[in-house]
Amino acid sequence: MASEGRLVWQSYNCQACHQLYSLGGYLGPDLTNVISTPNKGANLVRAMIKSGTKQMPAFSLSDHEMSLLIEFLKSTDASGIADIRHFRLNKYGLIEANEKR
Numbered sequence: 001m002a003s004e005g006r007l008v009w010q011s012y013n014c015q016a017c018h019q020l021y022s023l024g025g026y027l028g029p030d031l032t033n034v035i036s037t038p039n040k041g042a043n044l045v046r047a048m049i050k051s052g053t054k055q056m057p058a059f060s061l062s063d064h065e066m067s068l069l070i071e072f073l074k075s076t077d078a079s080g081i082a083d084i085r086h087f088r089l090n091k092y093g094l095i096e097a098n099e100k101r
């Protein structure tokens, strides 16, 4: 169930490095729509968690926790498209939002 999946998301602190709906940590990418992104989806989520990368630690989730987490990410995906804004410094040294990619 998605609400239990949210607890898995919280207990492993994914949000320290990832955003949902553009909110969260900025080391890793926003995961709101990772499930429906071409060439990503649940298989990428499983692989990233199991193996990690140089920048992302691996986590040992039980199969049950893994499927709850994926249910949760399916629910964020179904809730809409995250408005992921990008920021840059302008010539005055002020931060401006770019248009969406």
Ligand code: HEC
Pocket (backbone or CB within 6 Å): 009, 012, 013, 014, 015, 016, 017, 018, 027, 028, 029, 031, 034, 040, 044, 045, 048, 049, 053, 054, 055, 056, 057, 059, 069
């Ligand atoms: C310490 C920071 C950190 C934590 C904690 C973390 N991640 Fe990541 N994650 C990253 C980084 C950085 C990347 C980009 C990986 C790379 O390019 O090497 C990433 C990439 C990913 C990707 C691939 C996304 C894409 O669009 O390519 C998924 C899926 C993912 N993480 C899921 C999770 C989940 C689920 C959790 C919690 C169980 C989690 N991460 C916890 C840092 C983190």
